[in-house]
Amino acid sequence: MSAIVLLSGGLDSAVNLKQAVLESGVAAALTFDYGQRAAAREAAASAHMCQELDVPHLLIELPWLAEACPGALVDRTAPLPKVTPEQLTEEAVTSGETAKSVWVPNRNGLFVNIAAVFAVARGADLIVAGFNSEEAATFPDNSADFVAAANTALALSAGAALRLHSYTQDLTKTDIVRLGRQIDAPLSYIWSCYSGGSDHCRCCESCARLERALREAGAWEWFNVQHILP
Numbered sequence: 001m002s003a004i005v006l007l008s009g010g011l012d013s014a015v016n017l018k019q020a021v022l023e024s025g026v027a028a029a030l031t032f033d034y035g036q037r038a039a040a041r042e043a044a045a046s047a048h049m050c051q052e053l054d055v056p057h058l059l060i061e062l063p064w065l066a067e068a069c070p071g072a073l074v075d076r077t078a079p080l081p082k083v084t085p086e087q088l089t090e091e092a093v094t095s096g097e098t099a100k101s102v103w104v105p106n107r108n109g110l111f112v113n114i115a116a117v118f119a120v121a122r123g124a125d126l127i128v129a130g131f132n133s134e135e136a137a138t139f140p141d142n143s144a145d146f147v148a149a150a151n152t153a154l155a156l157s158a159g160a161a162l163r164l165h166s167y168t169q170d171l172t173k174t175d176i177v178r179l180g181r182q183i184d185a186p187l188s189y190i191w192s193c194y195s196g197g198s199d200h201c202r203c204c205e206s207c208a209r210l211e212r213a214l215r216e217a218g219a220w221e222w223f224n225v226q227h228i229l230p
Contacts, residue, residue: 001025001126002025003027003128004030004115005029005128007029007031008032008046009031009190011176012130014049014130015130015168015187016166016168017055017185017186027124029050029056029057029058030058032062035065036074038193044230045190047230048189071102071104072194073194074104080201081205082203084203088212102205103139106141109141116162125163127165133171134172134173134209144169147166173213177214181217188226
Protein backbone atom coordinates (compact mmCIF):
# COMPACT_ATOMS: atom_id res chain seq x y z
CA MET A 1 0.00 0.00 0.00
CA SER A 2 1.23 3.51 -0.79
CA ALA A 3 -0.27 6.99 -0.65
CA ILE A 4 -0.55 10.26 -2.48
CA VAL A 5 -0.59 12.99 0.18
CA LEU A 6 -2.26 16.38 -0.18
CA LEU A 7 0.33 18.62 1.46
CA SER A 8 -0.38 22.29 2.18
CA GLY A 9 2.55 22.73 4.53
CA GLY A 10 0.27 23.31 7.52
CA LEU A 11 -0.12 21.44 10.80
CA ASP A 12 -2.72 18.89 9.70
CA SER A 13 -1.07 17.92 6.44
CA ALA A 14 2.38 17.71 8.06
CA VAL A 15 1.11 15.19 10.61
CA ASN A 16 -0.78 13.22 7.96
CA LEU A 17 2.34 13.14 5.77
CA LYS A 18 4.43 11.64 8.56
CA GLN A 19 1.71 9.16 9.53
CA ALA A 20 1.43 8.05 5.90
CA VAL A 21 5.20 7.57 5.73
CA LEU A 22 5.01 5.37 8.82
CA GLU A 23 1.93 3.36 7.85
CA SER A 24 1.85 3.01 4.08
CA GLY A 25 4.73 4.75 2.41
CA VAL A 26 4.24 7.80 0.18
CA ALA A 27 4.45 7.69 -3.60
CA ALA A 28 4.30 11.50 -3.82
CA ALA A 29 3.11 14.59 -1.97
CA LEU A 30 1.18 17.21 -3.93
CA THR A 31 1.17 20.91 -3.08
CA PHE A 32 -1.17 23.22 -4.96
CA ASP A 33 -0.56 26.81 -6.02
CA TYR A 34 -3.96 28.24 -6.97
CA GLY A 35 -3.09 31.90 -6.43
CA GLN A 36 -3.62 31.88 -2.67
CA ARG A 37 -1.83 34.52 -0.61
CA ALA A 38 0.47 32.03 1.09
CA ALA A 39 1.25 29.91 -1.99
CA ALA A 40 5.02 30.49 -1.91
CA ARG A 41 5.24 29.90 1.85
CA GLU A 42 3.14 26.74 1.65
CA ALA A 43 5.22 25.37 -1.23
CA ALA A 44 8.49 26.09 0.58
CA ALA A 45 7.28 24.52 3.84
CA SER A 46 6.06 21.44 1.99
CA ALA A 47 9.33 21.09 0.11
CA HIS A 48 11.29 21.18 3.38
CA MET A 49 9.07 18.48 4.88
CA CYS A 50 9.41 16.21 1.88
CA GLN A 51 13.16 16.63 1.77
CA GLU A 52 13.44 15.70 5.45
CA LEU A 53 11.24 12.63 4.99
CA ASP A 54 12.66 11.65 1.57
CA VAL A 55 9.29 11.93 -0.15
CA PRO A 56 8.86 12.96 -3.82
CA HIS A 57 7.27 16.42 -3.92
CA LEU A 58 5.25 17.89 -6.79
CA LEU A 59 3.98 21.46 -7.07
CA ILE A 60 0.76 21.65 -9.07
CA GLU A 61 -0.16 25.09 -10.44
CA LEU A 62 -3.82 25.98 -10.95
CA PRO A 63 -3.76 29.70 -11.82
CA TRP A 64 -7.32 29.70 -13.13
CA LEU A 65 -8.78 28.78 -9.74
CA ALA A 66 -8.12 32.21 -8.23
CA GLU A 67 -9.76 33.84 -11.23
CA ALA A 68 -12.83 31.62 -10.93
CA CYS A 69 -13.34 31.98 -7.18
CA PRO A 70 -13.80 35.13 -5.09
CA GLY A 71 -12.75 35.31 -1.46
CA ALA A 72 -10.07 36.76 0.76
CA LEU A 73 -7.81 33.73 0.44
CA VAL A 74 -7.11 34.53 -3.21
CA ASP A 75 -8.28 38.15 -3.50
CA ARG A 76 -5.52 40.30 -2.04
CA THR A 77 -7.76 43.37 -2.06
CA ALA A 78 -10.25 41.73 0.30
CA PRO A 79 -9.49 41.94 4.03
CA LEU A 80 -8.73 38.74 5.93
CA PRO A 81 -10.92 38.38 9.03
CA LYS A 82 -8.97 38.89 12.26
CA VAL A 83 -9.51 36.36 15.03
CA THR A 84 -7.74 35.77 18.35
CA PRO A 85 -7.53 32.35 20.04
CA GLU A 86 -9.99 33.62 22.65
CA GLN A 87 -12.55 34.48 19.96
CA LEU A 88 -12.64 30.99 18.42
CA THR A 89 -15.71 30.10 20.48
CA GLU A 90 -17.64 33.22 19.46
CA GLU A 91 -20.68 33.11 17.20
CA ALA A 92 -19.02 34.61 14.12
CA VAL A 93 -16.49 31.78 14.11
CA THR A 94 -18.62 28.86 15.28
CA SER A 95 -21.37 29.74 12.81
CA GLY A 96 -18.88 29.73 9.95
CA GLU A 97 -19.22 33.43 9.13
CA THR A 98 -15.46 34.06 9.12
CA ALA A 99 -14.84 30.79 7.27
CA LYS A 100 -17.08 31.90 4.39
CA SER A 101 -14.72 34.73 3.52
CA VAL A 102 -11.79 32.36 2.92
CA TRP A 103 -13.60 29.29 1.59
CA VAL A 104 -12.76 28.25 -1.98
CA PRO A 105 -15.74 26.14 -3.16
CA ASN A 106 -14.87 22.59 -4.24
CA ARG A 107 -11.15 23.18 -3.67
CA ASN A 108 -10.69 19.93 -1.82
CA GLY A 109 -12.88 18.08 -4.30
CA LEU A 110 -10.61 19.30 -7.09
CA PHE A 111 -7.45 18.40 -5.18
CA VAL A 112 -8.70 14.89 -4.43
CA ASN A 113 -9.55 14.24 -8.06
CA ILE A 114 -6.15 15.46 -9.24
CA ALA A 115 -4.53 13.25 -6.61
CA ALA A 116 -6.56 10.31 -7.93
CA VAL A 117 -4.95 10.71 -11.35
CA PHE A 118 -1.48 10.57 -9.78
CA ALA A 119 -2.48 7.67 -7.55
CA VAL A 120 -3.58 5.49 -10.44
CA ALA A 121 -0.52 6.44 -12.49
CA ARG A 122 1.87 5.65 -9.63
CA GLY A 123 0.14 2.57 -8.33
CA ALA A 124 -0.96 4.15 -5.05
CA ASP A 125 -4.19 3.04 -3.40
CA LEU A 126 -4.64 5.79 -0.83
CA ILE A 127 -5.12 9.56 -0.97
CA VAL A 128 -4.29 11.19 2.36
CA ALA A 129 -5.63 14.62 3.34
CA GLY A 130 -5.18 16.77 6.45
CA PHE A 131 -8.69 17.17 7.83
CA ASN A 132 -9.73 17.74 11.45
CA SER A 133 -12.88 17.84 13.55
CA GLU A 134 -12.66 21.57 14.35
CA GLU A 135 -12.69 22.88 10.81
CA ALA A 136 -15.08 20.19 9.63
CA ALA A 137 -17.73 22.04 11.62
CA THR A 138 -17.46 25.08 9.31
CA PHE A 139 -15.79 23.74 6.14
CA PRO A 140 -18.02 20.98 4.71
CA ASP A 141 -15.26 19.68 2.44
CA ASN A 142 -13.20 18.80 5.54
CA SER A 143 -15.88 16.56 6.99
CA ALA A 144 -16.32 12.81 7.32
CA ASP A 145 -19.37 13.13 5.05
CA PHE A 146 -17.17 14.62 2.35
CA VAL A 147 -14.67 11.76 2.69
CA ALA A 148 -17.44 9.18 2.41
CA ALA A 149 -18.94 10.89 -0.65
CA ALA A 150 -15.52 11.23 -2.28
CA ASN A 151 -14.86 7.54 -1.79
CA THR A 152 -18.16 6.66 -3.43
CA ALA A 153 -17.18 8.80 -6.43
CA LEU A 154 -13.62 7.45 -6.54
CA ALA A 155 -14.90 3.89 -6.73
CA LEU A 156 -16.57 4.87 -10.01
CA SER A 157 -14.15 7.40 -11.44
CA ALA A 158 -10.68 6.07 -10.65
CA GLY A 159 -11.04 2.60 -12.07
CA ALA A 160 -8.93 1.20 -9.26
CA ALA A 161 -9.12 0.30 -5.59
CA LEU A 162 -8.54 3.82 -4.31
CA ARG A 163 -9.81 5.64 -1.25
CA LEU A 164 -9.49 8.99 0.51
CA HIS A 165 -8.43 8.95 4.15
CA SER A 166 -7.39 11.40 6.84
CA TYR A 167 -5.53 10.14 9.91
CA THR A 168 -6.66 13.24 11.84
CA GLN A 169 -10.32 13.37 10.78
CA ASP A 170 -11.69 12.96 14.31
CA LEU A 171 -9.00 14.97 16.13
CA THR A 172 -8.92 18.56 17.32
CA LYS A 173 -5.97 20.77 16.45
CA THR A 174 -4.64 20.25 19.97
CA ASP A 175 -4.81 16.48 19.53
CA ILE A 176 -3.00 16.85 16.21
CA VAL A 177 -0.15 18.79 17.79
CA ARG A 178 0.22 16.06 20.41
CA LEU A 179 0.15 13.32 17.77
CA GLY A 180 2.63 15.22 15.62
CA ARG A 181 5.14 15.47 18.45
CA GLN A 182 4.59 11.83 19.35
CA ILE A 183 5.43 10.61 15.84
CA ASP A 184 8.09 13.28 15.21
CA ALA A 185 6.23 14.97 12.37
CA PRO A 186 8.11 17.87 10.72
CA LEU A 187 6.29 20.53 12.76
CA SER A 188 9.24 22.92 12.79
CA TYR A 189 8.58 23.73 9.11
CA ILE A 190 4.84 24.32 9.15
CA TRP A 191 3.18 27.34 7.57
CA SER A 192 -0.43 27.63 8.77
CA CYS A 193 -1.09 31.31 8.09
CA TYR A 194 -3.55 32.53 5.45
CA SER A 195 -1.16 35.39 4.72
CA GLY A 196 2.12 35.04 2.87
CA GLY A 197 4.13 37.58 4.84
CA SER A 198 7.56 37.40 6.44
CA ASP A 199 6.12 35.46 9.39
CA HIS A 200 2.77 34.15 10.62
CA CYS A 201 0.41 37.12 10.96
CA ARG A 202 -0.97 35.69 14.24
CA CYS A 203 -4.33 37.35 13.65
CA CYS A 204 -6.12 35.22 11.01
CA GLU A 205 -8.35 32.31 12.01
CA SER A 206 -5.78 29.71 10.95
CA CYS A 207 -3.09 31.35 13.09
CA ALA A 208 -5.52 31.56 16.01
CA ARG A 209 -6.31 27.86 15.79
CA LEU A 210 -2.62 26.97 15.60
CA GLU A 211 -1.73 29.14 18.59
CA ARG A 212 -4.57 27.74 20.72
CA ALA A 213 -3.59 24.17 19.82
CA LEU A 214 0.10 24.73 20.58
CA ARG A 215 -0.67 26.38 23.90
CA GLU A 216 -3.14 23.67 24.95
CA ALA A 217 -0.65 20.97 23.97
CA GLY A 218 2.13 22.67 25.94
CA ALA A 219 4.14 23.27 22.78
CA TRP A 220 3.87 27.04 22.25
CA GLU A 221 7.35 27.89 23.56
CA TRP A 222 8.83 24.85 21.79
CA PHE A 223 7.33 25.98 18.50
CA ASN A 224 8.62 29.53 18.81
CA VAL A 225 12.14 28.21 19.40
CA GLN A 226 12.11 25.38 16.86
CA HIS A 227 10.10 26.92 14.00
CA ILE A 228 12.09 27.41 10.82
CA LEU A 229 10.57 29.95 8.44
CA PRO A 230 10.15 28.34 5.00
